Amino acid sequence: MAIEQTLSIIKPDAVRDNNIGNILAIFEKSGLVVKGMKMLQLTQEQAQEFYAVHQERPFYNSLVAFMISGPVVVSILEGENAVLHHRDVMGATNPEDAAEGTIRQLYGANIDNNAVHGSDSLENAKIECDFFFAE
Numbered sequence: 001m002a003i004e005q006t007l008s009i010i011k012p013d014a015v016r017d018n019n020i021g022n023i024l025a026i027f028e029k030s031g032l033v034v035k036g037m038k039m040l041q042l043t044q045e046q047a048q049e050f051y052a053v054h055q056e057r058p059f060y061n062s063l064v065a066f067m068i069s070g071p072v073v074v075s076i077l078e079g080e081n082a083v084l085h086h087r088d089v090m091g092a093t094n095p096e097d098a099a100e101g102t103i104r105q106l107y108g109a110n111i112d113n114n115a116v117h118g119s120d121s122l123e124n125a126k127i128e129c130d131f132f133f134a135e
C-alpha cells in the first residue's frame with residue numbers, strides 16, 4: 001500500500017452543528033494526518049466548478065446552494081491508502097445507509113446534509129487538493 005493524500009470538506013451542516021472537532025478527531029484516530037487545513041466560504045462559482053461532474057443531476061442546484069450556505073473546513077489528509085480509507089471513515093453517501101460509527105452515520109442528517117465530502121479516487125484527490133491548495 002502507498003501513502004496517499006485526499007481532500008476532505010467538512011460541509012456547512014457539520015460546521016453549524018459544532019462538529020468540526022468531533023470529525024477531525026475521527027480522522028486522526030483512524031490514522032489520517034492533517035497536512036493542510038483552512039476554513040472558507042465557497043462562492044457559487046467555486047461550488048459549481050467543484051461539483052461540475054454532477055451538473056446534469058437533479059440535485060446539482062440544491063447541492064451548490066447547500067455548499068455555499070455557510071463556511072466549510074477543507075483539509076488535505078494523508079495516510080496509507082488514504083483515499084479509500086477516508087471514504088470508509090466517512091460512510092455511505094446517504095447517512096441512512098452509513099455503517100455504525102462512520103462520520104455520516106454519526107453527524108449526517110440526510111443525503112442533502114451529509115456532513116462531509118471526500119475524494120473518490122486518487123486522480124480526483126489530486127485535482128481536488130489542487131483546487132483548494134494550489135499555492
Ligand code: ADP
Pocket residue numbers: 054059063092093111112113114116117118120
Ligand atoms: P459522495 O459525496 O459520497 O462522493 P456523490 O459524489 O455521489 O457522493 O454526490 C455528491 C453529493 O451530492 C453527496 O455527498 C450528496 O450531498 C449529494 N447527493 C448525492 N446524491 C444525491 C441525491 N440522490 N439526492 C440529493 N443529494 C445527493
Ligand code: MG
Pocket residue numbers: 118120
Ligand atoms: Mg463524490
